[in-house]
Amino acid sequence: MSAATPVSSAQGQESGNLLDVENLVVEYPTKVFRGKPFRALTDINITIGRGETLGLVGESGSGKTTLGRAVLGLAPVTKGQVIFEGQDISHASRKDRRALSRDMQVVFQDPYTSLNPALEIGAILAEPLGVQGIPAAAAKKRVAELLDQVGLPKDAVNRLPREFSGGQRQRVAIARALALSPKLIVCDEAVSALDLTTQARVLDLLLQIQLDTGVSYLFISHDLDVVRHISHRVAVMYRGEIVEQGVSGIVTQTPVHPYTQRLLLASPVPDPDRQAVRREERRRLIDSQRELENQASIPA
Amino acid sequence: MTASVTPEIATGQTGTVVRSTAIRRLLKNPLGLASVIILAVIVLLALFAPILAPFGENYANIGKTLAAPDSVNILGTDSSGRDVWSRLLFGSQITLLSAVLCAAVAVALGLPAGLIAGYYGGLFETTSNWVISILMSLPGLIVLLTIRAAFGPSVWISMVAFGILISPSYFLLTRTAVRAVRNELYVDAARVSGLSDLSIMGRHIFSVVRAPIIIQTAGICGVAIAIQSGLEFLGLGDPTMATWGVMLSEGFKNVYLTPTLLLWPALAIALTIGALVLLGNAIRDALEDGEKIKAPKVSKVAGSVKANTGNHAVQKGTEHHLVKVTNLGVGYPQADGSIKKVVDDVSFHVDRGEVLGIVGESGSGKSQTAFSILGLLPDTARIVGGTIQFDGNYTVQPGDDRVNQQRLSKIRGRRVSYIPQEPMSNLDPAFTIGYQLVTPMVRVLGISKSEAKKRAMKLLEDVGITYPERTFKAYPHEVSGGMAQRVLIAGAISCEPDLVIADEPTTALDVTVQAEVLDLLRGLQSRLNIGVILVTHNFGVVSDLCDRVVVMQNGRLVEEGDVREILRNPKEKYTQTLLSSMLEGKTPMTMLVSTVEEVAL
Numbered sequence: 001m002s003a004a005t006p007v008s009s010a011q012g013q014e015s016g017n018l019l020d021v022e023n024l025v026v027e028y029p030t031k032v033f034r035g036k037p038f039r040a041l042t043d044i045n046i047t048i049g050r051g052e053t054l055g056l057v058g059e060s061g062s063g064k065t066t067l068g069r070a071v072l073g074l075a076p077v078t079k080g081q082v083i084f085e086g087q088d089i090s091h092a093s094r095k096d097r098r099a100l101s102r103d104m105q106v107v108f109q110d111p112y113t114s115l116n117p118a119l120e121i122g123a124i125l126a127e128p129l130g131v132q133g134i135p136a137a138a139a140k141k142r143v144a145e146l147l148d149q150v151g152l153p154k155d156a157v158n159r160l161p162r163e164f165s166g167g168q169r170q171r172v173a174i175a176r177a178l179a180l181s182p183k184l185i186v187c188d189e190a191v192s193a194l195d196l197t198t199q200a201r202v203l204d205l206l207l208q209i210q211l212d213t214g215v216s217y218l219f220i221s222h223d224l225d226v227v228r229h230i231s232h233r234v235a236v237m238y239r240g241e242i243v244e245q246g247v248s249g250i251v252t253q254t255p256v257h258p259y260t261q262r263l264l265l266a267s268p269v270p271d272p273d274r275q276a277v278r279r280e281e282r283r284r285l286i287d288s289q290r291e292l293e294n295q296a297s298i299p300a
Numbered sequence: 301m302t303a304s305v306t307p308e309i310a311t312g313q314t315g316t317v318v319r320s321t322a323i324r325r326l327l328k329n330p331l332g333l334a335s336v337i338i339l340a341v342i343v344l345l346a347l348f349a350p351i352l353a354p355f356g357e358n359y360a361n362i363g364k365t366l367a368a369p370d371s372v373n374i375l376g377t378d379s380s381g382r383d384v385w386s387r388l389l390f391g392s393q394i395t396l397l398s399a400v401l402c403a404a405v406a407v408a409l410g411l412p413a414g415l416i417a418g419y420y421g422g423l424f425e426t427t428s429n430w431v432i433s434i435l436m437s438l439p440g441l442i443v444l445l446t447i448r449a450a451f452g453p454s455v456w457i458s459m460v461a462f463g464i465l466i467s468p469s470y471f472l473l474t475r476t477a478v479r480a481v482r483n484e485l486y487v488d489a490a491r492v493s494g495l496s497d498l499s500i501m502g503r504h505i506f507s508v509v510r511a512p513i514i515i516q517t518a519g520i521c522g523v524a525i526a527i528q529s530g531l532e533f534l535g536l537g538d539p540t541m542a543t544w545g546v547m548l549s550e551g552f553k554n555v556y557l558t559p560t561l562l563l564w565p566a567l568a569i570a571l572t573i574g575a576l577v578l579l580g581n582a583i584r585d586a587l588e589d590g591e592k593i594k595a596p597k598v599s600k601v602a603g604s605v606k607a608n609t610g611n612h613a614v615q616k617g618t619e620h621h622l623v624k625v626t627n628l629g630v631g632y633p634q635a636d637g638s639i640k641k642v643v644d645d646v647s648f649h650v651d652r653g654e655v656l657g658i659v660g661e662s663g664s665g666k667s668q669t670a671f672s673i674l675g676l677l678p679d680t681a682r683i684v685g686g687t688i689q690f691d692g693n694y695t696v697q698p699g700d701d702r703v704n705q706q707r708l709s710k711i712r713g714r715r716v717s718y719i720p721q722e723p724m725s726n727l728d729p730a731f732t733i734g735y736q737l738v739t740p741m742v743r744v745l746g747i748s749k750s751e752a753k754k755r756a757m758k759l760l761e762d763v764g765i766t767y768p769e770r771t772f773k774a775y776p777h778e779v780s781g782g783m784a785q786r787v788l789i790a791g792a793i794s795c796e797p798d799l800v801i802a803d804e805p806t807t808a809l810d811v812t813v814q815a816e817v818l819d820l821l822r823g824l825q826s827r828l829n830i831g832v833i834l835v836t837h838n839f840g841v842v843s844d845l846c847d848r849v850v851v852m853q854n855g856r857l858v859e860e861g862d863v864r865e866i867l868r869n870p871k872e873k874y875t876q877t878l879l880s881s882m883l884e885g886k887t888p889m890t891m892l893v894s895t896v897e898e899v900a901l
Contacts, residue, residue, distance in 0.1 A: 059810035060781075072492050098494030106492045114485035118507045127503075128493040166662070176489065195661035196837060200881035200892040207889060222810065225883035229892075248888060266815035268840030269884050272863050275843045282815060 018184055018216050019048040019071065024080035024090075026063075026070050037078075040066045042240045044080070048184065051210065053217040055231030055248065057224055057263070063240040064220045068186045071218065072106055073097050084184070098131060105177035109189035111169035115161040121147075121172055122157035128179045146175040150205060167198035174205065178213075186218045191226060203230055224267055228252040236260045258289050325586040332582030335575040342572055346392040353386035357542040366558045375564055378547070379554050387542040388564055394543045395525055395572070398459040402524035403517050405463025410470025411513065415501055417471070418478025425475070432468040440465050444531060453538040455528065462527055466520060473516055477509040511587045518580035522573040529569050544569050612697045619692035622799055622831040623673060624649040628696075629685035630668050630677065630855075639684060642668050644855045646686070652798065653829040657846035657863070659836060659878070665855035666835045670801050672696070673833070674718055675708035690716065691798065713744050717792040721804040723784035727776035733787050734772035737794060744795045759790040764820055782813035786820065793824060799831045806841060818844050839882060843867055851875050 026041040041063045048054045058064040069075035070090075071082055077090040089100060105128075108114040115124055122143055129139040147156055150171040161169055170190065177185050187206070191199040207230065209215060221227050227234055228248055235245035236257065244257040255261050265282035269275050326332040345352065354372070361381040369376045375384040417425040440462070447461045481487060481504070490500050525544075531537060532545025539546060544565040551562035618624050630643035643665040650656045660666040671677050673688055675695065683703065688696040695708050720726040727736060734756060741752040753772075760768035763786040776784060785805065792800050805821070806814040822845055825832055834845055842849055842863065849866040851858045851874065859872040870876045881892060 059812065069488075072488075074488055074491065094494075094496065097491075098496075101492060101494035104492070106489060108485040108489065110485060114489055116486040116504050116507075119503075127490065127495070131494045173489075176493075196839075196878055196881040197661065197893070200883075203883075204891045204893060207891065224811070229883045229886060229888050231888075262812055266812040267884075268815070268818070268838070268844045270839035270843050270867050270879065270882050272843045272867070275840070279819075279844070 016049075017047045018050050018052075018085060019046075019218070020081075020083040021046045021067075021071065022081045022083065024067070024070060024082065025078045026066055026075050027078040028076070040075070040240055041070065044242055046235055046242065046245065048216050048218060050183070051214040051216060052233065053210065053219055053231045055227035055234040056218060056220045056237060057222065057227045057234060058237030059222060059263075061239075062237040064222075064237045065188055067237070068106075068188045068218060068220050072104065072186055073100075101128060101182075102132060102180045103183045104186070105180065105182040105184070106186045106188065107170070107173050107177050107190040109192050111166050111173055111193065112161075114173050115169055117161055120158055120160055121152075121164075124161070124172065125157075125176055125179055128176060132180060142179065146178055149178065149209070150175045165198075167194055167202065170194060170198075170202055171205070174202070174209075178209065178215075181213065182215065184216045184218065186220070188220045189222070190219070192221060192223065199226070206230060224252060224263055236263070258292075261285055262289070322583075322586045326582055329582045329585060331578050332586065335578040335582060338571060338575040339579065342392055342568075342575075343396065345389055346396050349389035349393050353383075353389045355383040355386040357387055357390035358382065358540070359386075366554060366561075368558075369560075376558065376560060378550055378558075378561055382542075384547070384561065384564055387547055388544070388568060390542045391544045391547060391565070392568065392572075394455060394541055395528065395545075395569075398455050398528055398543075399521040399524040401456065402459040402463040402466070402528075403520050405460050406467040406470050406520060407513065407517065409464060409467035411474050411509070413467075414471040414474025415478055415505065415509070418475040419482055419497065419501060419505065428471065432471055435465060436468050438465065440527075444527075445536065448531075448536055453536060455532075455538055455541065455543065458531060459524060459528060462524060466523070469520070470513065470516065473512055474509050477512060478505055481505060481508050511583075515580045515584050515587075518576045518583065522576035522580075525569060525573055525576075529565075612694055614687075614689045614692055614694060618649075618689065620651070621649040621689070622652050622654075622691060623833070624689045625669070625673065625686070626688075627686035628669065628672060628688060629683065630665070630672055631682050631684040632680055633682065639682065641684060642855050643672070646852070646855075646857045648850050648857065648860060650799065650831045650833055652831050653825075654848065655825060655832040655834060655846045657834045657836060657842040657849045658852060659839065659842055659849055660852035661837060661878075663854065664852040666852050667803055668855075669852070670803055670833060670835045672703060674716060674801055675703040675705060675712060676718075677703060713740060713797075714795050715797050716799045716801065717795065717797040719785075719788055719792045719800060719802040719805045722808050723781055723788050724776065724808075726788060727784055729776050731775075732772070733774055733776060733779070737772075737787070737791055740791065741794050755794065756790070759794055760787070762793075762824070763787070763790045764816070765790075780813075782809055782817065785809060785813075785817055789817070789820060789824070793828065793830070796828070797830060799833070800825075801833045801835070803835045804837070805834070807836070807838070814841075821845060839867065839879065840884070851878070 021044055024041055024044040025039065027037040027039050029037050044067055046054060056064045056067065066075050070077055073089070073092060080090070081088050082090040084100065084104065089096065092100060122140075125143045125146055126139045129142055134142070143157060144154060147154060152168060152171050152175070156164070156172070161172065164172065174190075190206070191202050194202060203226070206217065210217065217230070219227060219230055231248045233246060234248045234251040235242050236251065236255070236259065237243070238257075238259045244251055244255060244260050251260065252264065255264055262282070262285065265278055265285055269278055327336065359382065361377065363381065364373070364377055365379050365381040367373055367377040367381075373383045373385065375388070377383055378387070413428050417428050443465060444458055444461060448458060451457045487500060487504055490504055495503070529543070529545035529548060532543055533549045533552070535549055537543060537546050537549070547565040548562065548569070551565060555562050614624075626647050628643055628646045629641055631639040631641040634640050646665070646669055648656065658666045658669060668677070668681075672683065673690075673695075682701050683696055684701070686696070687694055687698050688703075690711060693707070695711070696703055727733065734753065737756040737759065738749060738752040741747060741755060742749055745752075747755070756772060757768045760771055765771050765783065765786055771779060771783065771787065779787070789805075802821070806817050809817060818841065821832070824830075825845075832845070834841070836842060846863045848861065849863050850860045851866065851872070853874050858874045859866060859870065866875060867879065870879055877893070883892070886892060
């Protein structure tokens, strides 16, 4: 951490936020020689306070995963800044990242590919501890604590990922993220691949962990219901931009942006009659939005 | 060979559990065991050659040339009176060592280069691709002949050169394997944990290429032996060293006088190379297939039970149901002879114009139930009980242990069709969407191509595609996921079926697209009055489309009833648990099901 450059603008420092993302742009070079790079994120501004959850919702290809990866240093930052605890980490070196990994961790969507199939659970959980130079005996003790914390049996240490169900694997992934008691966990579609009841249990687990440790989440999901349930604030992404953000209750119930409105009404409710009403509302909304668009395209 | 491979297997730093079972599986395979024994014997003979050989490799008894086998020279002598058995033993030393040298050089060059090129890509990959292309375009034998001319007839030099020539195969193998895992999430997780690139490669990436490298090495050693013996056979070897190739060449010169001189080295070479190739195959089987080897045995036993023929009449009073599933059981034979049931005693029916939802979590058997109606179960699956009838006729009769494909092929595509979960993987990328819509119609409905095209256009319009002409000509990769699903729905209704089975038709789609596809399905269903079986895990989708619902858990039917009844007043505990896991209407930031202490899966 100390190696990262302090931010000159006092903004990040004074806000006291855990994470500030300012005017972030991410571009990927295209294969075409001297071709125009592909712009995945445009002018992103988000903040996450300590102990707070920011939900990030959007459809596939909207750039929500790229934003998470940019924060983690897995996507190239073209412009703008990612400021973590007052330090600009948008171009942190591998050495800085190693220090940062104490404070920032990740839980991925697919519990089947996020755990190395050839490593035992104990080795997977001990990996981040080993990187920080924690001795083996202490690491072993910590691994036992972690398994207990996420509700997995102690003998899981010597078993391989394939011996566990999807929900249990996701618990292992969460335990790995918790290993170094980070301040921020990026959850990239962390419950999307799980069954309904498993999803509910994992969400409970994530909430409980936040209550116990005061960790912050950047919670990325395509599911507005999930995001509403777990987030303090919600940001809505659409085509690489954040189109709306604010307090969870407001964004997920009385959205302003047309896309968020469509998103809200698109998710079906588990009752045939209420769903029929919602269907009608959605149809009306889409018609009215189309009309507005048509009016806008006709020059006055 | 064995000597060089075994340590690699044993010292693997990861996944000891996997390795030990792989070795056990290797030894259980008769071919694997035989090749391991042969190679072990050859290696032992080579190791103890100085003790076992009665004579030195070049000790010549001029008085006893081309002698037949006797008690002193057990395999006879060659034209210079040298003992064939001793020369064979010493020859095995050199032959094996040179093969190992060749493989070691090739691995030492190809593996690290492949790892770096695969992991980083960029300039290194581009440059090494050039080098590899040059190496691969060199005519190997001519290079070896040139090197011999320049450096003299040394086995070692020519094997090092051959190792370099053959290193591209390791490079390509490694690079491909590494590329496949470079973007795996566990590698990303390791990067987030702050692991250095070197430890990521050692810990997470090397384990992936280890198995293919071992397999490849077995083959390469065989090739090296063949090449080396070939060179020596042509007289390009070092005549002062006893190798199998030199002996072969010598034997060939005297083939009319003493044919056995040719036999022994040829036999040794063939045995060694054959054993190496078989070992490679056996290792691959042991690592990749695992339990599958046993399956055919079991299926033979099960298949011997005669499938009953003849047409049973369905139970009276049930003919009017479009589909009726009665006490259905589906199972998979296991390696130990037992049958694992994935669907157990499931009964339900669907009428014309009705939408039945099958709801359950993964592993509940909902897809297996749907597939048994379609007759699309894997070959290893068995119907272990019950019947399925479609429109008054059995597709699975009482006593059948498989779905009768003959009966089903008449109705599948014509009267029953299917909408899959993954729209993209269910369209063939090599053909245009139009072709994939037209062909089934021509075949099933027996109409002309131009008529089928007209119908396809109409269908594409019906499923809400704005530019049917453009979509008709497009390839699957040119359309979005939602569009692809519309195309598949168009395909499913193209032959005017009575029943459509939709397996999680909207799960892979964005929520906004899901809403559109649900609208489409609802509209088509009511307009065409078709029966629909909708397999899903999403109660929102159920409430949007279904008339009746079947809830499944662990292969069993938990609850069945009208959609309002099930969603509003579920009787069974499991249905209540499922519904209580829904997030809609819950207070945010509160526990959904339990306290953490209770959450043991």
